[in-house]
Amino acid sequence: AGQDVGRSCILVSIGGKNIMLDCGMHMGYNDDRRFPDFSYITQNGRLTDYLDCVIISHFHLDHCGALPYMSEMVGYDGPIYMTHPTKAICPILLEDFRKITVDKKGETNFFTSQMIKDCMKKVVPLNLHQTVQVDDELEIKAYYAGHVLGAAMVQIKVGSESVVYTGDYNMTPDRHLGAAWIDKCRPDILITESTYATTIRDSKRCRERDFLKKVHETIERGGKVLIPVFALGRAQELCILLETFWERMNLKAPIYFSTGLTEKANHYYKLFITWTNQKIRKTFVQRNMFEFKHIKAFDRSYADNPGPMVVFATPGMLHAGQSLQIFKKWAGNEKNMVIMPGYCVQGTVGHKILNGQKKLEMEGRATLEVKLQVEYMSFSAHADAKGIMQLIRMAEPHNILLVHGEAKKMAFLKDKIEQEFNISCYMPANGETTTVTTNPSVPVDISLNLLKREMALGGPLPDPKRPRTMHGTLIMKDNSLRLVSPEQALKELGLSEHQLRFTCRVHLQDPHSDTDTLSRIYSHLKSVLKGYAVQHLPDSTVMVESIVLKVSSSAEEPDLKVVLLSWCFQ
């Protein structure tokens, strides 16, 4: 996902561990470019040896679409981590994706249902805020991310180094999900999505109000409302919005939901109540918000029923399927309305009507007159620029890496981040590697005796906010670090203590004998150094404190005395 949207797959090497974050596909391609280039990791053979774990942030196909391909066809047997809702919903979507590609488009060399099942067996579920120990050193922890049901941000930690990967997230709560939240974990790198790097969005309330008002007006006029949606995510939000509105306003017009995929998914939404927002969590004891009272399953024949109704139908861009069929039926009546809740790709019917086209050419040369009202309403669940900044402020990372966005927009956000937080920010392209050097702190065990000795020396009380120097011996042994007093170190290592002495020879011309010279030096020193203990020892040496003086002379030149000074290091 470097500098583009889709095909999210990020490799992180941290503290000697390799982790793959997300394993998505690209919607735009139908050839090999659709999946990430796994040969980047290794040219031949399986990936198991090269990866310690795979983490999937949420169930959107651009984040998990390539998972069965990677695990079964390329070959990976290690753990795959995802949250419970993701684990539940992901296979449904993968299966659907497989059906479309294989059954409809007739592609071969694609993964099979069995592969999806096998792949799912490798999944280890995660709970929010649960720290999972992948192995002895690597641990991961999931945070709530909003966006879709079960979306998570993951913190990966090895020793004192850590990375946070956000996946897709949303900082503004919506009707069914809460806002992303993370604690001040100060990771070394924050890998954040940047879909809306250059957008600051308007208040959500206006959009919701507009939406409800338009639906309500049409219903009151006796018209029919068609809302083309994708099966998961926004559809549920809009359902709840309409459901509560119907409840509040005591409306009677029926709301239908096209069957199939969505029904199954709705079931999971009902189950994973803990992943939704405050309101739903608090009221589900009385009534589960996803048990819709007013929303019923749609049947093909209902489209011709008289009277007002609201229909949610897939797919979202009106390019095929049920939504297009219904659209064709209703397009002729100006009382009806179609509301597009999301973006439409160029070339689809949705795009055409949004641009105000009044006559559509259908297959078979028939033209369709569009008389119904067309509304556009953006309900998006990505964090906007302000939300991204807010998350950065929450987590206080040391470095930031932008992914999942367009290059130009990223550049803008990068500048902003560097300017605002004064931290470095990266935006690698696909295939590019960014290296961030960290300054890891190495924990060292310190012996109690040494600490006590340090305390006894006095000085200010220990203050954990300030570094402090002290003497000791560092022992690196068996992969552990210890700081002990020198004596103990010697004892442990079985070494004897060496004393380091510095010596210096001074040549004197003196006719006296050695002993005389020495005694003269002694008496001189004694007179000069009043305050010090000067001793004349019987083995013909003079000691001034710990400094030793010795006088010797060679046989050849008796007059030339060599005075040997020796002192130890202090």
Added chain:
Amino acid sequence: TNATDALQYLLNFARKPVEAESVEGVVRILLEHYYKEVDNSVRLKIASLLGLLSKTAGFSPDCIVDDVISTLNNDKSKQVLAQLLDTLLVIGTQLPENIAVTQRLIDVACKHLNSTFFGVRNKCLQLLGCLGTVDKPLTKESETGASASATPPRDVPSLISDYFSDQDPRVRTAAIKAMLQLHERGMKLQQTVYNQACKLLSDDYEQVRSAAVQMVWVLSQLYPESIVPIPSSNEEIRLVDDSFGKICHMVSDGSWVVRVQAAKLLGSMQQVSPHFLEQTLDKKLMSDLRRKRTAHERAKELYTSGEFSSGRRWADDAPKEKVDTSGVNLIDSGACGAFVHGLEDEMYEVRIAAVEALCSLAQASPSFAEKCLDFLVDMFNDEIEEVRLQSIHALRQISTNITLREDQLDTVLAVLEDSSRDIREALHELLCYANVSTKECIQLALLELLKNLTKYPTDRNSVWKCLKFLGARHPTLVLPIVPELLSTHPYFDTPEPDMDDPAYIAVLVLVFNAAKSCPTMPALFSDHTFRHYAYLRDSLSHLVPQLRLPGRKQVAGTSSETSGVGAGSLESAQHFLQESLARVSTLQNLDSPGAQELLHFTIRDLQRLGELQTDLAGSADFCATYLHCQLLLMKALQEKLWNMAVPLCLKQNAMASTAAQQILEETYKLEFLYSGLESRQVATIHNVRLQAKALQLILIARTKRGVEPLLALCEKFLQEVEAFQRLFITELPHFQDSFVEKLLELMPRLVACKPLDLVKILQTTLRQSRFIHLKLPEQIHRALATIIEPTGESDNPLRFTSGLVVALDIDATLEHVQEPQTVVKVQVLYPDGQSHIIHPKPGDFRTPGPGRVRLITQVYLSHSAWTEPCQIEVRLLLAYSSSSSKLAAPKPAWNESMEGLPTSENLIEGTINLSKPVKVFIMPKPARR
């Protein structure tokens, strides 16, 4: 004994009260145990007991300060130390004026501040916060600690602020709280703390941040005008603006507790400059680096350009000008969009706090009110009902400052279809106060309200009331649409609408109220409108005002008459009230001739006055009832029966005893039904009550044989007299020559003498005692309740199967009832004499305005089968007990039970009818088998 036993014993001991005199002894014993004890937990418990004991009223804890301090110096356990400091804190707060003790305690606190245990540091800081003073430097500090001796003597705040950077978050919190405590005690904090507090705003721990927000707010209130520099640039701004920006920042904090607090505090920062204030609503939208207009702005523009929002174009919100990249500051430290974030927050607590803050800021600034209108209107669509309700209330409060545009009104009115009654009624209330700009708005509002009326017919009263205000506020806007509203036609007669149609009444209410201040309007009325006016004026007089109608002499005549009483006569009525009271007060003796007559007339006058002058109804009623009591008493005493033998005057006896009973009831009404009474009036009422009781006693003594039952009654009576003395000791000077005073004088004799003598004495004092002049307090309100629903007019019985329950909706308004949640009950009276008293849930009471309470509840009825439908009576009751009287002693604390007040006897419970009974037709059918 072992530690667990000791602990158990101490725990039991803590539950028992200790008398003030013996506290010191107990403390000594405890301390003795303390010195001997080795177990930490037992010592801890003893220390906490010491604190508890020193709270005992009437015990001065300064004698144990020394002991506690000495133990403090000897103890080793950290937990015990912390507890001992806590005890000292209690002692210190008990002795705020004892400066020597305070100073000592502060020294102790300073000494222990560098403890390694966080609990000890916490308590020390708390001590400093509660006892420390700002101005006095800590002189003795230099002797206490080795580390402190190096620094020059410092004052408490700077010492506390050192701990702002403590390693333990709990200590940091305690330090900030101690600082705040200093502030609460009236010490002026230094501005230098501000920077430190700001730094703490980005602490890792939420409790620290939460306290720091509070701190920053306090400082911003203390030094709003001082100038602080902006870091990273050399500009300077006012401190209040700076802190406003910082607190706004906290609205997007990670912890919702902090967010709630920040949002709440924002509301109270009134001095902030408007420039900053307006930024809170502006998120600086942009899309792909282009500046985008908000939907609100677009709506406004569309509106001003005359075209209504169609939203048909996809690229409607296409960005306009290109934004200068460097100028866009994504997360600037300003107040940008704080409220937008707050209102969109996940937790409804935050949203409610934000709405409240918006409301209070908007009340202070009309221009801000204009701006935040759109946001409040958006909140009408929140998912949580409380938030919706709160935002409607907020809008109502600021609506005097704003005028609604048509599109805004449209959104507001959409909420009228809400299925929640509270929401709808709040919205009606809002519309009562709202200003609208055009006649289309009026039409729209009327249309929506009528729609509401057909959908929810129970809203009738509320809708009518709403239209009344709407009409009265916008006469000029109503004028051009009158013909349309009344569907009159210049040439043709239109059919006369149905007078009973609530919708038609609604329209008429709107028109008539507008016509009040618009004299040209009646000319547009057709004949039947005038007739309907006369009818409505009578039947719904509170909704339809007096109109000056041309050619309607009889209406005009009555109007002038009533308006004469209504308008400027408040003073004269007041005067009249005073005068009649004065007249009555000339009555010295109850026996004087003509006294009865005078009382009769005065009572009648007062009652009529209360009917005419609603403002004085409370006072007038109160006086009338009081005088009625006097009158009854007078009559009872005047009877000749006192001179006759008992068997001869059974009839009079019975009369007198009913009179006594009635007086008793009336006195309870006087005491509990009226609010705004002062202690003097209550004493007067109690005096009358005692008189009635004395009368009862005498009557019983005369009719009953034997002394035994009398003995107990006399005892009780004397106790009541004593209670009176205790309660109203301060009021006694006003009671010269009164019954009570005389009784109290005779008290020593009364206590000693036999019951029969006592009765005799009572008899004479009763007859001799003087009538007490009632002095009116400023404002008396009579508690009043009206049951709006059920109306009692229905002929269709409510049918249900016997043995099962049926829910009856009750809707009533209460006025001037204090603490309605506890005192108001619903009584259901069945024809067979069964009566049920139902306590409504506290949640059923809503307060739409000051002094007014709305009770919307359901009562469950059930009965065995009847052969035919019959009526039951439903009424509201006011429950009282003398302990709920304001004069009763405050709730006894754990150690106050030895006061010797036999509480059970002092407690009189009963109920007073609060409303007229409403009849409901019900029919329990026998169950089918």
